[in-house]
Amino acid sequence: MDVLDHRNLDSLLQALRERGYRLAGPTVKEGAIVYEEIFGAADLPTGWTDEQDGGHYRLLRRDDEALFGYAVGPQSWKRNLHPPVIRTLTTRRNGKTGEIQVVTEPVDESAERWAFIGVRSCDLHAIAKLDRVFLGGRFVNPAYEARRGNIFVVAVNCGVAGGTCFCVSMDTGPRATFGYDIALTEVLDGEPHFLVEAATEGGREVVATLETRQASADEIEAGEQVVERTAESMGRRLETEGLPGLLAASREHPRWDEVADRCLTCGNCTMVCPTCFCTTVEDVTDLGGEEAERWQKWDSCFTLDFTNLHGGGVRVSPRSRYRQWLTHKLGTWHDQFGESGCVGCGRCITWCPVGIDITEEAEAIRADA
Amino acid sequence: MLRRLRETADTWTLELEPPRQGFEFAPGQFTMLYAFGAGEVPISISGDPARPERLVHTVRAVGPTTRAICSARRGESLVVRGPFGSTWPVEAAEGGDLVVVAGGIGLAPLRPVLYAALARREAFTRIVLLYGARMPDQLLYTAELERLRTQGIEIFLTVDQADEQWRGAVGVVTTLIPRARLDPGRTVAFVCGPEIMMRFTSSSLVQAGIAPERLHVSLERNMKCALGHCGRCQFGPHYICGDGAVFDYPAVEHLLTVPEL
Amino acid sequence: MQTLDEIVASAPIFAELHQDDLLTIAGCSRTAQFAEGEYVFREGQQADVFYLLRRGAVALETFAPGRGPLRLATVHEGEILGWSWLFAPYRWHFDARALESTRAVAFDGECLRGKCDEDHDLGYELMQRFAQIMVSRLQATRFQLLDVYGNGRG
Numbered sequence: 001m002d003v004l005d006h007r008n009l010d011s012l013l014q015a016l017r018e019r020g021y022r023l024a025g026p027t028v029k030e031g032a033i034v035y036e037e038i039f040g041a042a043d044l045p046t047g048w049t050d051e052q053d054g055g056h057y058r059l060l061r062r063d064d065e066a067l068f069g070y071a072v073g074p075q076s077w078k079r080n081l082h083p084p085v086i087r088t089l090t091t092r093r094n095g096k097t098g099e100i101q102v103v104t105e106p107v108d109e110s111a112e113r114w115a116f117i118g119v120r121s122c123d124l125h126a127i128a129k130l131d132r133v134f135l136g137g138r139f140v141n142p143a144y145e146a147r148r149g150n151i152f153v154v155a156v157n158c159g160v161a162g163g164t165c166f167c168v169s170m171d172t173g174p175r176a177t178f179g180y181d182i183a184l185t186e187v188l189d190g191e192p193h194f195l196v197e198a199a200t201e202g203g204r205e206v207v208a209t210l211e212t213r214q215a216s217a218d219e220i221e222a223g224e225q226v227v228e229r230t231a232e233s234m235g236r237r238l239e240t241e242g243l244p245g246l247l248a249a250s251r252e253h254p255r256w257d258e259v260a261d262r263c264l265t266c267g268n269c270t271m272v273c274p275t276c277f278c279t280t281v282e283d284v285t286d287l288g289g290e291e292a293e294r295w296q297k298w299d300s301c302f303t304l305d306f307t308n309l310h311g312g313g314v315r316v317s318p319r320s321r322y323r324q325w326l327t328h329k330l331g332t333w334h335d336q337f338g339e340s341g342c343v344g345c346g347r348c349i350t351w352c353p354v355g356i357d358i359t360e361e362a363e364a365i366r367a368d369a
Numbered sequence: 370m371l372r373r374l375r376e377t378a379d380t381w382t383l384e385l386e387p388p389r390q391g392f393e394f395a396p397g398q399f400t401m402l403y404a405f406g407a408g409e410v411p412i413s414i415s416g417d418p419a420r421p422e423r424l425v426h427t428v429r430a431v432g433p434t435t436r437a438i439c440s441a442r443r444g445e446s447l448v449v450r451g452p453f454g455s456t457w458p459v460e461a462a463e464g465g466d467l468v469v470v471a472g473g474i475g476l477a478p479l480r481p482v483l484y485a486a487l488a489r490r491e492a493f494t495r496i497v498l499l500y501g502a503r504m505p506d507q508l509l510y511t512a513e514l515e516r517l518r519t520q521g522i523e524i525f526l527t528v529d530q531a532d533e534q535w536r537g538a539v540g541v542v543t544t545l546i547p548r549a550r551l552d553p554g555r556t557v558a559f560v561c562g563p564e565i566m567m568r569f570t571s572s573s574l575v576q577a578g579i580a581p582e583r584l585h586v587s588l589e590r591n592m593k594c595a596l597g598h599c600g601r602c603q604f605g606p607h608y609i610c611g612d613g614a615v616f617d618y619p620a621v622e623h624l625l626t627v628p629e630l
Numbered sequence: 631m632q633t634l635d636e637i638v639a640s641a642p643i644f645a646e647l648h649q650d651d652l653l654t655i656a657g658c659s660r661t662a663q664f665a666e667g668e669y670v671f672r673e674g675q676q677a678d679v680f681y682l683l684r685r686g687a688v689a690l691e692t693f694a695p696g697r698g699p700l701r702l703a704t705v706h707e708g709e710i711l712g713w714s715w716l717f718a719p720y721r722w723h724f725d726a727r728a729l730e731s732t733r734a735v736a737f738d739g740e741c742l743r744g745k746c747d748e749d750h751d752l753g754y755e756l757m758q759r760f761a762q763i764m765v766s767r768l769q770a771t772r773f774q775l776l777d778v779y780g781n782g783r784g
Contacts, residue, residue, distance in 0.1 A: 091403075099446065100405060102448055134598060138597055138611050139598070141598055248606075251627050251630070277598070277600060278599060278600030281409070281593040281594065283407065294409075299599070306601055308591045310432070316629060317629060328603065331606075538706065539689065539704045540770055547709075548706055563778040565773070566779075569769075
């Protein structure tokens with residue numbers, strides 16, 4: 001474990017850029033902290049924090065210069081690994097011979113090398129869950145595989161618990177335990193600094209070039225306490241014991257009607273959720289009728305024609321669509337992937353326009369089972 | 370596309386020639402068929418698994434994509450992905466009676482079962498087809514069924530509504546079950562058709578004494594990827610594109626009665 | 631060639647009835663045959679008989695002006711045709727016409743009704759068995775009404 005002076009974080013970012021990585025990290029934009037391309041520590045949300053609750057998100061100024069003094073915003077890393085819109089293949093038809101040629105979209109392995117800066121533990125778990133979906137099933141998603149193979153991860157152990165966070169309930173944080181090259185803990189007491197932990201060959205190689213010194217036992221202890229405090233101030237709690245079985249037995253629970261009265265089926269929750277992966281496919285032809293492209297786009301189980309039969313929706317009522325989302329996320333995801341689909345990041349609670357709280361809904365079903 | 374046969378007013382059977390040596394598949398599997406510029410849909414393979422040099426699909430034209438597929442001309446190409454999905458466990462019926470119950474176009478994914486079973490006719494004591502459609506002109510493969518009858522398949526047909534020429538049974542396909550005089554202890558049954566038909570039929574078969582584990586159904590949902598990645602074909606915990614379309618009845622019995630699952 | 635007693639004793643609808651009851655029922659029975667196209671009974675007529683079909687098939691029909699005979703259902707070998715004999719006003723609700731040369735055992739409904747009035751246990755047994763048939767037919771009819779194959783839906 002090493003110590004890096006707080007003012008020297010930029011040297012880490014520049015070291016990555018020198019190695020040909022483009023940086024994606026948190027930055028303030030349009031009143032929220034989003035993950036966009038950044039070019040140095042100056043782009044980070046220095047001195048900002050977020051206030052989150054059901055249907056509520058505000059940025060507030062801190063009285064210090066913390067670089068990672070906030071929880072997570074509306075975006076997650078799925079935007080980079082599983083982009084909202086991509087072309088998957090192009091088909092060309094020879095107008096004269098009728099012969100068809102199919103060209104799968106090439107994924108240029110060498111082109112894009114991204115370093116993700118400031119990845120929280122919940123999001124590391126979310127990436128691992130997407131890995132299970134796209135790499136661990138019957139078929140591998142080659143586009144995801146290529147993007148996934150090229151990333152360098154700088155994780156951050158949270159120093160602040162968000163108002164809607166419940167990673168402790170989901171056993172997904174706040175401490176990052178895997179999936180990163182370098183993990184940072186921001187310590188603001190005393191002389192502000194970062195505790196730096198390199199977990200891979202690549203991570204060690206980069207850290208070796210930085211101006212760091214060995215951390216003392218006290219400093220390591222102080223770092224642990226930062227994370228401890230975060231763990232103790234979670235905004236929400238979810239009882240996960242027996243949840244899949246409970247949900248499977250509760251498909252006719254009256255709570256679904258109750259939440260349906262509030263749910264707008266807007267799908268915000270699925271957009272901000274770091275593990276929601278569902279997509280739709282659109283085929284578009286050019287005017288000449290000789291070239292057609294297939295585009296894959298994010299979709300949501302809240303759209304009416306998401307699941308359908310002969311053009312008629314199967315889940316027509318808002319009740320059935322909300323039920324599908326929650327029972328999949330907390331229940332049938334276990335049957336499909338052997339674990340929960342939820343990482344406790346709280347984004348769905350914060351970004352729901354009417355403040356529907358997944359932990360509250362699960363609790364209501366449990367209470368009345 | 371080599372040959373196009375009109376089965377009914379809105380259903381065609383297409384025979385495609387695979388570009389490579391052959392398209393291997395097992396009964397119950399489907400492909401994603403793409404008509405240039407018109408989209409992709411899952412279509413069950415309805416041909417003979419022992420003849421992979423011809424890839425056969427029976428398609429009902431109900432929307433823009435299927436209409437485009439059904440209007441493909443000789444010599445035109447269609448793009449095929451697959452095969453996907455689980456298979457009818459034909460071997461499970463060996464040594465006993467194989468009973469196939471089909472409704473409407475549900476006979477299409479079951480026809481490969483009949484071919485496969487006939488190829489090993491001696492492995493089954495009885496092969497029985499119970500088949501119902503809405504009206505006589507909507508029965509599929511009628512000429513071929515007569516031929517299959519002579520090769521050792523007992524065939525019972527019925528329609529929901531008769532026309533002037535129909536001299537056969539009238540009534541839903543479940544009314545054929547008692548007439549077939551099945552021996553529940555020896556029977557393995559495969560059922561395919563509209564979901565309501567499969568629920569009624571499965572219930573009648575179980576009531577007739579057939580153990581639920583010996584009953585298999587083929588479910589359907591729209592699909593975009595058939596790879597388990599787009600999420601659309603979920604049915605409770607199952608992905609119909611990969612865990613199905615063929616399921617053993619106990620796995621889905623309780624799910625079939627949940628509205629809007 | 632089975633006797634009427636043997637046929638009655640082995641018919642599934644009369645399974646597990648006492649020997650005495652079987653004799654009573656057989657005592658009310660006779661053989662019947664119908665040529666292809668021949669009416670077995672007509673809508674509105676007195677319903678005093680029911681049939682156990684031994685060979686052939688019978689179609690239940692009704693006649694609509696301008697549409698001709700509409701076939702609702704067919705009854706086949708081993709199945710029972712007719713339950714209106716059990717319930718007032720004891721009239722047929724549909725036509726029944728033989729689709730092919732058909733042989734059946736006909737049971738005198740009026741006679742059996744009398745026997746059931748005297749012996750309520752027998753009446754209960756027969757009522758149960760006919761109720762079972764009607765339940766099956768009703769469920770099948772409801773399923774038929776759903777028109778599950780229609781118009782590309784279902």
